[in-house]
Amino acid sequence: MRIDAATALYGIIGHPVKHSLSPLIQNLAFKQLGINAVYLAFEVTDLTSALAGVRALGIKGLSVTIPHKVDIIPLLDEIDIMSKNIGAVNTVVNKEGRLLGTNTDWLGAILAIKEKGKIAGKDYLILGAGGAARAVAFGLKKEGAEVIIANRTYEKGKALAEEIGAKVIAWEEISEIKAYGLVNTTPVGMWPETEKSPLPEGALSNFSLVMDAVYRPLETKLLRQAKKAGCICVDGLKMLIYQGAEQFRLWTGQEPPVEKMFKAAKAFLEGRLTVT
Ligand code: ATR
Numbered sequence: 001m002r003i004d005a006a007t008a009l010y011g012i013i014g015h016p017v018k019h020s021l022s023p024l025i026q027n028l029a030f031k032q033l034g035i036n037a038v039y040l041a042f043e044v045t046d047l048t049s050a051l052a053g054v055r056a057l058g059i060k061g062l063s064v065t066i067p068h069k070v071d072i073i074p075l076l077d078e079i080d081i082m083s084k085n086i087g088a089v090n091t092v093v094n095k096e097g098r099l100l101g102t103n104t105d106w107l108g109a110i111l112a113i114k115e116k117g118k119i120a121g122k123d124y125l126i127l128g129a130g131g132a133a134r135a136v137a138f139g140l141k142k143e144g145a146e147v148i149i150a151n152r153t154y155e156k157g158k159a160l161a162e163e164i165g166a167k168v169i170a171w172e173e174i175s176e177i178k179a180y181g182l183v184n185t186t187p188v189g190m191w192p193e194t195e196k197s198p199l200p201e202g203a204l205s206n207f208s209l210v211m212d213a214v215y216r217p218l219e220t221k222l223l224r225q226a227k228k229a230g231c232i233c234v235d236g237l238k239m240l241i242y243q244g245a246e247q248f249r250l251w252t253g254q255e256p257p258v259e260k261m262f263k264a265a266k267a268f269l270e271g272r273l274t275v276t
Pocket of ligand 1: 130187
């Protein structure tokens with residue numbers, strides 16, 4: 001790839017970001033489509049200065065990750081309705097100097113689920129009530145699902161349920177409920193605690209579809225249990241790739257090579273890919 005005076009700059013801001021898969025998948029897409037652009041990871045602690053830098057340097061677009069997804073909102077020129085509802089921005093588009101905030105996390109989850117299962121008219125139990133849960137919950141509601149929230153801290157789950165018009169149940173009740181879909185947005189089962197699962201094995205037969213937002217490891221204990229129980233399984237990497245693909249569409253107006261991005265990210269997580 002040639003870098004020259006016309007090369008456009010994109011990036012991810014967060015803290016920490018050195019583990020991010022986004023540079024790998026976004027640069028692959030730029031390269032595949034022959035777009036003269038690069039995407040870098042910026043370890044940002046001073047968000048206000050970083051945004052001033054984006055404006056001053058004309059950085060074309062940003063992915064935004066922990067801990068900046070909420071705090072970035074007042075620093076932008078405009079945000080769309082979904083990011084307003086979710087209360088978080090994960091994407092910034094620099095449109096002729098105006099910084100527009102949006103959220104593609106919800107769409108990432110919806111596209112990943114829709115690829116294998118149904119949403120409209122189905123009931124979904126969401127585990128968690130944090131940022132990821134909010135994106136998934138608003139997405140599922142928007143697509144016509146009935147949502148049930150269960151969170152370790154009941155009051156936080158109840159507040160989210162009330163906000164979106166969903167039901168709430170106690171964390172202790174999650175193995176008793178039957179629903180079409182289950183989405184785990186908690187970090188339970190994430191590396192290095194890979195032998196943990198939010199649900200006892202026997203409870204997986206209560207669901208037809210199980211999605212885990214955790215993607216390290218690619219197949220979590222929850223997904224292993226779900227597979228055994230005959231459920232449709234949706235992994236967190238799909239959600240990640242689909243939210244990134246949507247960012248790419250918003251920045252470039254072009255269709256990214258989604259399958260290639262997924263394969264590269266999967267190979268990287270499995271330790272098979274050397275980035276060239
Ligand atoms: P994210 O942006 O990934 O959603 P977050 O906003 O910190 O991260 O939310 C994490 C969610 O996982 C919360 O709902 C949290 O529950 P609490 O509200 O009780 O903190 C949930 N969570 C974290 N660790 C958990 C655990 N060990 N068991 C169950 N839920 C857990």
